Amino acid sequence: MTSSPSHGRKRILSGAKPTADSLHLGNYIGAVRNWVDMQSAYDAVFFIPDLHAITVDFDPAELSNRTRVVAAQYIAAGIDPDKSIFFVQSHVPEHAQLAWALNCITGFGEASRMTQFKDKTQKAGADAATLGLFAYPTLMAADILLYQTDLVPVGEDQRQHLELTRNLAQRFNTRFGETFTVPEATILKESAKIYDLQNPTAKMSKTGESPNGSIQLLEDPKIAAKRIKSAVTDTGTEIRFDLEQKPGVSNLLTIYSSLTGKSVAELEAEYQGKMYGHLKVDLAEVMVDFITPLRNRTNELMADPAELDRLLARGAERAREIASVTLSQVYERMGFLPSLRLAGVR
Ligand code: TYM
Numbered sequence: 001m002t003s004s005p006s007h008g009r010k011r012i013l014s015g016a017k018p019t020a021d022s023l024h025l026g027n028y029i030g031a032v033r034n035w036v037d038m039q040s041a042y043d044a045v046f047f048i049p050d051l052h053a054i055t056v057d058f059d060p061a062e063l064s065n066r067t068r069v070v071a072a073q074y075i076a077a078g079i080d081p082d083k084s085i086f087f088v089q090s091h092v093p094e095h096a097q098l099a100w101a102l103n104c105i106t107g108f109g110e111a112s113r114m115t116q117f118k119d120k121t122q123k124a125g126a127d128a129a130t131l132g133l134f135a136y137p138t139l140m141a142a143d144i145l146l147y148q149t150d151l152v153p154v155g156e157d158q159r160q161h162l163e164l165t166r167n168l169a170q171r172f173n174t175r176f177g178e179t180f181t182v183p184e185a186t187i188l189k190e191s192a193k194i195y196d197l198q199n200p201t202a203k204m205s206k207t208g209e210s211p212n213g214s215i216q217l218l219e220d221p222k223i224a225a226k227r228i229k230s231a232v233t234d235t236g237t238e239i240r241f242d243l244e245q246k247p248g249v250s251n252l253l254t255i256y257s258s259l260t261g262k263s264v265a266e267l268e269a270e271y272q273g274k275m276y277g278h279l280k281v282d283l284a285e286v287m288v289d290f291i292t293p294l295r296n297r298t299n300e301l302m303a304d305p306a307e308l309d310r311l312l313a314r315g316a317e318r319a320r321e322i323a324s325v326t327l328s329q330v331y332e333r334m335g336f337l338p339s340l341r342l343a344g345v346r
Pocket of ligand 1: 013014015016017018026027028029030031032049052139140143144152153154155156157158161191192193194195203204205
């Protein structure tokens with residue numbers, strides 16, 4: 001196996017795409033919050049997948065700003081760039097290089113079965129879908145495999161991508177010799193999927209049908225509170241967790257529990273005999289208390305882009321030290337003629 005993580009600790013890696021003006025509450029509860037919890041116990045790598053962001057329609061001026069916003073939001077949420085390796089994907093060219101090698105061991109049929117690709121193609125139409133979108137999962141596999149990652153903390157929607165990554169790692173190892181750690185997904189059951197506030201059977205996303213369905217972490221806290229208060233709830237009055245019968249109330253309970261640390265059972269007991277309105281008013285307050293400092297800290301960090309860029313540049317250097325070792329082993333095992341760079345001369 002190539003470069004295993006330092007100090008014998010397991011390595012985790014994850015990222016969130018800069019495809020909107022802000023991360024949303026689903027990204028936070030399903031992913032970023034767990035990264036923050038894990039970064040001390042693991043050798044952690046968190047990056048901003050900007051190469052993935054151009055697989056759908058994008059605007060160049062917006063992309064650079066959004067990339068900095070996500071960087072600022074990682075830090076505001078608690079990612080510590082001194083503890084974790086923190087960088088932008090396009091700053092480490094090995095991601096695109098390994099992705100190409102993986103494309104060449106991935107079946108066309110295998111890639112065609114990826115549900116996220118199928119969903120996005122259905123929504124945007126086959127003509128709007130690019131080759132880049134089709135190859136999205138192999139780029140993601142490259143992100144993970146370059147760092148000999150053990151665990152990938154993500155939300156439920158990434159499960160299939162992780163399965164493909166594992167298959168590709170095993171396939172490569174079998175054909176070319178042990179090279180990659182075979183990673184595992186870490187999907188926390190309780191927070192794996194936060195639902196749309198207006199359509200609580202669909203996941204909260206950057207592209208939901210109604211803006212009222214999601215909460216942006218950079219949003220005016222008053223608007224966030226309003227969105228909670230106008231969330232769609234279910235028929236009946238009982239405040240009880242039941243995803244089938246009461247998806248709206250269950251989603252609010254999950255959010256409440258994630259932001260306060262109270263268990264869903266505790267919340268059910270606390271709200272016994274109370275109305276949906278009580279739950280919403282209290283959660284709206286919790287939301288304001290959560291969003292306000294996060295938003296202020298993000299704005300502070302955005303006010304000093306040079307410092308953010310410096311942190312990202314330092315992170316990219318640390319990332320390249322690991323990524324370049326893996327890539328050179330991959331190239332060597334695949335039979336590419338060694339170049340001076342691959343021989344260690346930069
Ligand atoms: P992205 O940018 O769509 O989402 C970032 C993270 O947020 C999680 N997430 C959710 N969790 C719970 N409820 C929701 N409603 C919700 N919406 C999003 C996602 O599961 C994800 O963990 N392909 C990835 C980005 C990526 C990546 C990687 C991740 C690129 N390379 C390598 C891990 C490892 C994505 O689109 O995430």
